[in-house]
Amino acid sequence: MSGKTWNLFWGSSFVRAPLQNGVGRYVQQLQRITFKFCKTHGGSSGMRDYIEKDLIEFARDNPGVVVYLKPRRHRSPCLKAEYLNGGEEYISTHMQSCEDVRKWVEYMRTRSGYPVERLRKYQHTDHPSIQGPWNPWIHRDPLVNIADFPQEELSAAHEYEKCATEEVLELFKKQKLPVSGGINEHHD
Amino acid sequence: MSAAKRVQQWATFGRMWYLYDAKWQNPFHSAEKIKKYLSGRSKPIYHPLSDCGDHVVVINSQDIALPGIEWEKRVYFHHTGYAKGASWTLAWELHQIDPTMILRKAVYNTLDKNLLRRGQMARLHIFPNEKVPDKILENISAQMRQVRQVPKRLDHYPEEEVVNFPKIFDWPKEHVIQ
Numbered sequence: 001m002s003g004k005t006w007n008l009f010w011g012s013s014f015v016r017a018p019l020q021n022g023v024g025r026y027v028q029q030l031q032r033i034t035f036k037f038c039k040t041h042g043g044s045s046g047m048r049d050y051i052e053k054d055l056i057e058f059a060r061d062n063p064g065v066v067v068y069l070k071p072r073r074h075r076s077p078c079l080k081a082e083y084l085n086g087g088e089e090y091i092s093t094h095m096q097s098c099e100d101v102r103k104w105v106e107y108m109r110t111r112s113g114y115p116v117e118r119l120r121k122y123q124h125t126d127h128p129s130i131q132g133p134w135n136p137w138i139h140r141d142p143l144v145n146i147a148d149f150p151q152e153e154l155s156a157a158h159e160y161e162k163c164a165t166e167e168v169l170e171l172f173k174k175q176k177l178p179v180s181g182g183i184n185e186h187h188d
Numbered sequence: 189m190s191a192a193k194r195v196q197q198w199a200t201f202g203r204m205w206y207l208y209d210a211k212w213q214n215p216f217h218s219a220e221k222i223k224k225y226l227s228g229r230s231k232p233i234y235h236p237l238s239d240c241g242d243h244v245v246v247i248n249s250q251d252i253a254l255p256g257i258e259w260e261k262r263v264y265f266h267h268t269g270y271a272k273g274a275s276w277t278l279a280w281e282l283h284q285i286d287p288t289m290i291l292r293k294a295v296y297n298t299l300d301k302n303l304l305r306r307g308q309m310a311r312l313h314i315f316p317n318e319k320v321p322d323k324i325l326e327n328i329s330a331q332m333r334q335v336r337q338v339p340k341r342l343d344h345y346p347e348e349e350v351v352n353f354p355k356i357f358d359w360p361k362e363h364v365i366q
Contacts, residue, residue: 136231147331150207150209155208169354
């Protein structure tokens with residue numbers, strides 16, 4: 001079965017913050033929020049409840065956000081948010097409860113103005129390398145700069161295991177027997 | 189890309205030319221090592237699409253050492269595509285015809301079987317002896333270590349070392365070696 005994949009036409013982007021927001025001070029990106037609703041129609045009842053109960057508290061908590069109310073007859077309720085970098089968000093709140101509207105408002109408050117796109121990478125850094133990016137000439141014996149190839153020292157394989165000859169020599173040295181008149185003579 | 193970043197890019201993605209001495213080496217083990225450098229897997233910036241493979245110049249390919257009895261038993265099959273075009277060539281025969289072929293086939297067969305293989309083989313330069321064209325010699329920037337230690341001949345050891353080696357056993361004087 002096909003898994004849920006993000007459609008290629010829906011766009012993709014890298015992780016970014018407008019003007020490196022959050023690196024120093026965090027600035028709320030929401031500029032203005034517009035509540036459009038109908039004063040009588042039942043679909044706007046949730047939004048009307050929200051405006052009665054929580055809107056003033058929201059406006060007080062976010063002094064940098066301009067709140068607009070647009071009562072329009074025979075229109076379904078919606079939220080429109082505009083952000084500092086020019087991005088916009090539109091959410092319809094038709095037939096939604098006061099709780100839902102509260103959650104959507106909170107969602108819009110915390111968004112940056114960038115559109116919702118698939119993230120190509122989940123990390124971003126302006127300083128990918130501290131000690132400097134790799135190049136093929138670091139960690140290399142400086143001998144290669146002046147060497148005339150082929151060079152024996154650079155070509156010889158690293159010794160990992162002792163060969164039998166070396167082991168026998170070592171054992172012999174441990175025993176410390178005299179060289180001549182001992183083992184190396186034929187026994188008649 | 190700014191001028192400074194451009195130079196950094198050239199440095200990071202610079203192509204290296206490695207030299208490998210195949211004297212006394214097993215071509216199949218050598219091929220595994222050469223494959224890493226041809227594909228670019230020896231680099232931390234490796235990616236299959238970023239064309240980061242290096243050049244490898246192999247010398248002394250006529251002096252490779254196949255294990256065991258492979259010189260007599262290893263068979264290279266070739267079919268021309270035409271009728272009665274099958275041929276079976278033993279390793280020693282192939283080596284006589286073209287001393288670079290065994291190593292070339294070994295590397296070709298160990299490389300990943302994808303479209304990048306032909307390009308990586310084009311970056312492999314094999315020479316039967318130490319005679320390398322000057323243009324290629326100029327490019328060489330580093331040398332790869334051999335896979336196997338080159339065995340030392342008995343007559344290349346200093347004489348006193350040979351004489352003083354602790355003999356564990358020797359034939360008695362009357363013994364006639366047949």
